[in-house]
Amino acid sequence: MSENIIFAYTRAQAIADGVLVDVTKTAKEAGFKVSVAMTDTVNAEYVQVPAGVEGQDEEGRLWDILWMCSLEARRQKENSVILFSVLVQNSNKGPKKVDLKCVCGPDDAGAPCLTIMRPDED
Numbered sequence: 001m002s003e004n005i006i007f008a009y010t011r012a013q014a015i016a017d018g019v020l021v022d023v024t025k026t027a028k029e030a031g032f033k034v035s036v037a038m039t040d041t042v043n044a045e046y047v048q049v050p051a052g053v054e055g056q057d058e059e060g061r062l063w064d065i066l067w068m069c070s071l072e073a074r075r076q077k078e079n080s081v082i083l084f085s086v087l088v089q090n091s092n093k094g095p096k097k098v099d100l101k102c103v104c105g106p107d108d109a110g111a112p113c114l115t116i117m118r119p120d121e122d
Helices: 009-016 025-030 040-047 058-075
Strands: 018-023 034-039 083-090 098-107 112-117
Touching: 009 018, 009 025, 009 034, 025 034, 025 058, 034 083, 040 058, 040 083, 040 098, 040 112, 058 083, 058 098, 058 112
Parallel strands: 034 112
Antiparallel strands: 018 034, 083 098, 098 112
16 A cells, blocks of 8 residues: 655755755865755854844854764764754853754755754754
């Protein structure tokens, strides 16, 4: 018996809709060899700089997330899901540790890709 797919939502659609943010270009500079995206939640909370926060820029915050992810991915290269932490400054009181998750899975064509998200996201 074959099952019919009722609904499919592709990675490309998620990127086009803004549910995922493609960060592959910067990720390749950080040493990644596959495409990388992050959830819009991670982008909004940890890459975009909150109003009034001094000494921060989006490029640096994105780099910090990708760099810390790449370090942990090299340590746990056998795992398809890794947890890692990064310091994020969302106020002028100083940075706080944020836990994130990186999941390796197939893209729309079946090639490996990575998605960075909060630990409670799937």
